[in-house]
Amino acid sequence: MSSESLLPAGAHNQTDVYAVHGADPEVLAYAMAKYSRSALSMRESLAEISAQRAEQFLNTFYFQYGHRSIADLAHIAFAVERLSLLAAIVLVDEQRWDGQERSTRYQNFMKSGWYLPDFGEDTGSRKLYIETVDGLFTAYQNTTAAVLDALRQRVRRPDEMKQEAYDRTLRARAFDVARYLLPLATNTSLGQIVNARTLETQVSRLLSHPAAEIRELGRKLRDAATGPAWAAGSQAASALVTDIAKIDPALGEQAGAMLTREIRTAPTLVKYAEPNQYLIETRKALEQAAAELFAGVKIAPAPVVDLVERTETLEVELAATLLYWASDYPYRQVRDIVATLPEARVNEIIELGLRQRGRHDEALRAFHAGAALRFDILMDIGGFRDMHRHRRVTQIQQGFTAVHGYDTPESGDAAGLAEAGILADYQRTVEGAHAAAARIAQGTAPEAALNAIYAYPLATKVRCLFKMDFAEAQYISELRSAPAGHFSYRKVAWEMYKAIERQHPSLAKHIRATDFDKPIDLLQR
Structure with missing residues (x-):
């Protein structure tokens, strides 16, 4: 029993x-x-x-x-290939997202190609854009070769290490430096697995973007979800159906209906995804409010990482975060200015963030307020792409601009540009790209200012506010400061730890961060 x-x-x-x-x-x-x-x-x-x-x-x-x-x-897998780095950053900006993108560390992007926006009748800007992007790729190739040569001269291969592993490791270190020169126009590819709710909001957000490439990406993503999917075993299934039909035509027809039927992954759940007017109109209103409030105010200097202590009310935090999202100013500066405003004006700014909200719209990400730790980070776009992967964090990213300048790859744990004899070439190339982008933005193309952004190299600095709890700050500080990581985000992770140590010393002792300022083994991966 x-x-x-x-x-x-x-x-x-x-x-x-x-x-x-x-x-x-x-x-x-x-x-x-x-x-x-x-x-x-x-x-x-x-x-x-x-x-x-x-x-x-x-x-x-x-x-x-x-x-x-x-x-x-409903979870759906997508392959998204030959999109620009700019479009990829926008695409993956979801808090519920799983995926992988081509790595700038392990792949040579010389063969990836790049995106060419529509310049209409503005042939001068088109020509300048092509020359700028070509120049960045040439500099990327030259920098890779020069840094790799410098590394080989500096770092001896251990007897126990195979030549192939040695070359692969040093090449990755060289790519870490050279990637600063890749323009946002660079093509990449990625795979994502998302649920249908995330997909719907993702498509809607992409369709709402001002850049033509990104709006088209939204349409293609919607079409891929509602249209026939590519079946990995379709060729084998068709061959089997053919063999069955040779023996028994009726059985072959039955097998074909089952094994080779057309599959549509989300024909219902995504079909009504349209541009999000709440997002579009609110962004415009907040940009106008920020422009009026900060008129004549200079952008204050800010460190790479600023842990902004909590001194304001929840209302001030919400209003400040909304204006931060719509401007280029450091969060501390925005917060301090908003804190001086009358209560009624603060509430008006919050109202701007919600006025256009529809029945089924979630409130903007800026309303995810109340996190204990707020890190305002200013870093190169390449390093930001790595930090962008942390999904347990509320990220409020500002727009791409050249007003914050650019980063130069540091020596120390990578062969320096000066050591490789190309520092002046690097500076000339990046500054030339920024100057060209400024001219392109003043052109007559339909989306001139947006077209210019594609010419920014990954060295260009971008500002983003990362709101999190202590557990996530501990996790990022430990993971991203590890010796095998890229030196850009290793520095950021270390500065995050140091900021916590200054403000919360009793908690910092529980974080196992790796000192960025100490030499590391370049062959350690």
Whole structure:
């Protein structure tokens, strides 16, 4: 007699766990949603559900009743290839996102190509843009070679290390330096796995962007979700159906309907994604408010990392974060200015952030307020792309601009540009790219100012506010300061730790950060 049969009626002590594979994302989301509305098991639900029934259910509960949590259950994988680094940064700016992008450390981007915006009749700006991007790629190639040569002269290969591993490690270190010269126009590729709710907001956000490439990316992402998906085993399945049909045509037709059917990953959940007017109109209103409030105010100097202590009310933090997002000023400077405003004016700024909010719109990310630690970070775009991956952080990124200048790869844990004999060339190239971008922005192209951004090299500084709890600050400080990391974010992580040490010394002792100022083994990965 089994132990289960000895239990009282209605008692069951045998938990059943099984993986589910092969169901269409929306059908699977429907089946999981039925747990709240039906006593059927997953196997029973999937056996009775068709794609048509799933669509009918989702049209009712998702769109009419606003049960958006259902879309959290449908996960979809995408390959996004040959998009610019600029578009990739915008694409991945989601707090619920999983994916991987081409690495500037392990891949040579000389062969990746680059994005050319529409310049319309402005042939002069088009010519200048092409010359600038070509010049940056040439400098990238020359810098890689020069730094790699300098590293080989400085770092001896240990006897126990294979030549292949030695070369690969030093090449990665050289790419770490050379990547500062890659323009935002550089093509990259990435893969992402997101749930349908994130996908819907992602598509809507992309469609709302002022840059044509990014709006087109939103349309293509929506089309990929609602249209036929690429099936990894389609060729093998077609070959099998052909073999079956040779033996039994009727069975072959049946097999074809099952094995080679067209699959659409999210034909219902994303089809209505449109530009987000709340985002578009609020951004404009806040930019205007920031321009008026900060008229004639110079951007205050700021360190690489500024841990802004909490002295203000929640209302001031919200208003300051909204204006920070719409400006180029340091958070501390914005916060201090907002703190002097009358209460009514502070509330007006908050109202601007919510006035255009629709029925199903989530409040802007700037309203994620109250985190204990706020790090205002000013760093090169290349390093920011690495820091951007931290999803447990509320990130408020400002727009790309050349007003903050650019970073120069430091020596120490990488062969310096001066050591490689190319420091002057590097400075001339980056400053030339910024000057060219300024001229392009003044051109007559339809999106002249946006086209200019593509010419910024990754050395260009960008400002972003990172709000987090202590556990995440501890995690980032430890992970990103490790010797194997890129020296740009290693410095930022170390400065984050030092800032915590100054303000919260009793907590800092629990952080195992690696001292950025101490020499490291360049061959350690």
